[in-house]
Amino acid sequence: MTEAGVPTDLRQTMVGVLLAAVERGTNIAVLVSDSTSTAAIGPFAERFPERLVNVGIAEQNLMGVAAGMALGGYIAVTANAAPFVVNRANEQLKNDVCYSETNVKVVALNAGFAYANLASTHHAIDDISIVRGMGNILIFAPSDALECEQVFAFALAHTGPVYIRLDNVKFPPLHDPSYRFRPGAPDVLREGTEGLVFSMGSVTCEAVTAVDGLRAAGRNVGLVNLPSLRPLDRATVAELAAAHETIVTVEEHSIHGGIGSIVSEVMAEYGVGSRLVRLGIPEGQFAKAGPRAALRRHYGIDAAGITAAVTAALARDARESITRGRTAPPTAAGKPDRG
């Protein structure tokens, strides 16, 4: 269902997984709130019209009806724009899905500032932050089609609430075909020794470009993609962070509550003293409106911005190491020696 090596719209990947699952006998209903085009769900609707429920422009009802259909035996998959599910239907997501542990898969489309110039009513730069505040729900943000396919396969096999952060653009393949998504596992895309970038979902491709450029220029920077925000193998994240003097997190999300927060929490809890730079929408701000590429440039989360931030952080750490007469590199085993 996913053509290897070709940039892919993850919604097509989703639809492929859903179609195949129903054809195998899985009892799925897809629920939309006038979001059939947003979800690119057409092929599913054509093949299984009786399994597509459109509640109209009524996101609260979308979540509640999904919970009810899940109680009635379906795997209920909701597919609508991220801001309208986490913000408009917040209480239904919290109570009818999470608290009640109904078997609902919440697909949050066009997350981050995918809606770019449509401005902040349509941005979801707080969705991970909000959903992380709710119990009982797993949280995934796939970065390419191969990962997306496996995330959906896992979500359908898992009984209980799952939140999946998706987008509306084509994602280039970032993984070797042998890649296996494992819930909780940080996905080490590049191993390095000098600095480490953590990235999430839609900007992982930007981080790959940045890190590969840095490596080509002789800077041995690593990259870890975090497709699974809950569950999360925090010990491994800590271990990875501890092995590097400089950590940079990249997300199309507020630095509050997304992976910038997650990585800093883990580093603080495990006593990892590496320096952390968080790239994303700054604390306490809405994102600006405009073309998405311009927004990514503005917030320093495009490849150039990530490259610049990592380079600056490495240079600063090098200066500080000299100032402190530091010689030994940080160790992977525990708190790095900062001299």
Next chain:
Amino acid sequence: MKAEGLRNPFGLATDEIAHRAREIRKRVILMNSGAGQGHTGADLSEADILACLFFRVLRYRADQLSDPERDHFILSKGHGVGGLYCTLAEAGMLDEKLLGTYLQFDSALPGHPVRQKTPFVEINTGALGHGLSVAVGLALASKKQHRGCRVFVLLGDGELQEGSVWEAAMSAAHFKVDNLVAVVDRNTLQLADRTESIMALEPLEEKWRSFGFDVSSTDGNDPARFIGTVEGLALDSGKPHVIIARTTKGKGVSFIEDQAAWHHRIPVGDQLQKAIEELE
């Protein structure tokens, strides 16, 4: 249809239901009094409706609640959970010793319904305006899978001020879930005052009718009338149903009846004895 083999396990006559409702009310008074808290007004308001549903209307087997063909009940006005717990205890689905733990730390019986803890609770309500959407989903799932189950949902009247109720209502009619029966506990009181002075609901029947519902109105504290209304519904009409059940908040205890102040109050001292005497 498979559901035809399912019946209400009690099938009580209306006078027996009235007796059960009194027993439920006594349990409510004792439970809330023991707990030192509780939504006494709501618990008493709905007692007859719950007694009618659990002792006559709902088709289920208590030992087979996972049966996909059984009827469902959702207490959308989740603050009336005391009435539900006491009904379940009266019906033998809840160990009555548990009633003594109501509202205690990590109790099996918290202050709003929790499906992971209590039989027959479909969804964790308490925030208002959620139950009807979930009921529509359950009813739709039943229709799509050619099951015979019916979904009953009890809404508070104040709850109807939540906009999500009307999103759900619109969709119930659109999806033609005629296996859905919404009951409005129309006691005309909400937390602070009369519904009509806080945010008027009338003309309530016309509202539901204009949303595409089959609308009935009856006395929600009279089991004979309520049962007559429920059993007269045309459950193949292509329309969802709503019963405006006119009730008295705090019904059965003179000094609690029709008092907004008793929304979240319990009888203390002499009041406890007097309340029980009135319910004998």
